[in-house]
Amino acid sequence: MKLNGENRPLEEPVSLLAYLTALGCDPGKVAVEQNGQIVPKAQFASVVLKDTDELEVVSFVGGG
Amino acid sequence: MLRVMVNGKGEEASEGETLSSLAKRLSIAADVYIRNGFAVDGTLSLREGDQITLIERGKMPDKAQLEHMMTARHTPFVHERVKKATVGIAGLGGLGSNIAVMLARTGVGKLILADFDLVEPSNLNRQSYFIRHLGRPKTEALKEQIEEINPYVSVEIHTVRVEESDAVTLFGGCDVVCEAFDDPASKAALVSALLEGRPSVKLVAASGMAGFESANTIKTIRRFENLYLCGDGTNEAKEGNGLMAPRVTVCAAHQANMALRLLLGITEV
Numbered sequence: 001m002k003l004n005g006e007n008r009p010l011e012e013p014v015s016l017l018a019y020l021t022a023l024g025c026d027p028g029k030v031a032v033e034q035n036g037q038i039v040p041k042a043q044f045a046s047v048v049l050k051d052t053d054e055l056e057v058v059s060f061v062g063g064g
Numbered sequence: 065m066l067r068v069m070v071n072g073k074g075e076e077a078s079e080g081e082t083l084s085s086l087a088k089r090l091s092i093a094a095d096v097y098i099r100n101g102f103a104v105d106g107t108l109s110l111r112e113g114d115q116i117t118l119i120e121r122g123k124m125p126d127k128a129q130l131e132h133m134m135t136a137r138h139t140p141f142v143h144e145r146v147k148k149a150t151v152g153i154a155g156l157g158g159l160g161s162n163i164a165v166m167l168a169r170t171g172v173g174k175l176i177l178a179d180f181d182l183v184e185p186s187n188l189n190r191q192s193y194f195i196r197h198l199g200r201p202k203t204e205a206l207k208e209q210i211e212e213i214n215p216y217v218s219v220e221i222h223t224v225r226v227e228e229s230d231a232v233t234l235f236g237g238c239d240v241v242c243e244a245f246d247d248p249a250s251k252a253a254l255v256s257a258l259l260e261g262r263p264s265v266k267l268v269a270a271s272g273m274a275g276f277e278s279a280n281t282i283k284t285i286r287r288f289e290n291l292y293l294c295g296d297g298t299n300e301a302k303e304g305n306g307l308m309a310p311r312v313t314v315c316a317a318h319q320a321n322m323a324l325r326l327l328l329g330i331t332e333v
Contacts, residue, residue: 026248028248028249028252029248029249029251029252030252031252031255031256031259031288031291032256033288036288036289038256038259038260038263038288039256040256040257040260041228041252041253041256041257056287056288058252058255058269058271058287058288058291058293059271059297060248060249060251060252060255060269060271061248061271061272061295061297061298061299061300062246062247062248062300062301062302063158063246063272063273063274063299063300063301063307063312064155064157064158064159064160064244064245064246064251064270064273064307064312
């Protein structure tokens with residue numbers, strides 16, 4: 001799998017939500033694209049990642 | 065014989081005629097000469113098709129002349145493009161209020177501004193509001209400023225908290241939307257909802273602009289096909305690392321400039 005352009009092999013299929021949590025991301029503060037398609041926030045728990053996926057995760061910090 | 069535009073009117077000029085002799089011939093006591101959006105010396109010769117604005121200092125022009133004089137400083141092809149454009153701004157704090165003012169000065173035709181909040185004293189350290197705006201909705205205070213800066217911008221305001229479910233209704237018709245919220249979860253929610261509901265809309269978001277470390281760490285990067293991100297990516301607003309005018313304004317300027325580039329059809333950062 002590719003995460004933000006870098007190779008990150010995936011041992012086994014895992015839900016996007018579990019993957020983000022394992023990365024240390026707060027799933028509430030990210031926007032995610034899977035293979036060029038935005039993943040709706042409501043689907044983070046149901047989307048399953050595969051080793052062929054290209055994942056882009058944009059994290060936001062507070063302030064404006 | 066040359067054809068030129070002078071203060072919005074077609075005029076003929078002779079080959080080799082200078083800007084100052086043209087002004088004299090038209091009985092305009094020009095102090096400033098603008099040729100094709102650029103201030104130049106009056107001794108320069110006119111060229112075919114020049115757009116000339118002759119400005120008399122300290123004289124208040126009528127409304128039609130005012131619009132022409134304001135647009136004189138816009139690069140001609142830029143002005144025509146941005147005048148037709150609509151930009152949405154979600155959140156009118158340090159980022160959004162400054163982005164709105166910059167895009168109004170740039171001559172963007174229509175701005176859609178949304179924020180639920182009122183202007184309070186703690187906003188004045190970085191946001192584009194004045195003492196006289198305290199207690200008023202940010203939307204109204206900003207609309208009032210824009211009318212004083214560039215009355216030819218159409219301003220649509222929504223004094224509401226922008227929920228994920230409203231994002232497409234509010235901003236779906238925009239060419240570009242600037243995400244300018246404070247709260248990171250709201251930022252992520254707006255970006256996700258808008259790109260899901262309107263995949264073609266171009267979004268310029270921000271993350272990381274608190275504190276006073278080097279302004280050079282604030283950058284614009286492209287993350288998704290239609291998502292641009294401005295900021296340093298790490299400096300969140302927290303105790304001991306507050307939001308201050310310089311870096312917040314730098315980040316707002318990154319967002320406004322990327323919005324302008326996108327309106328001009330440029331997709332590189």
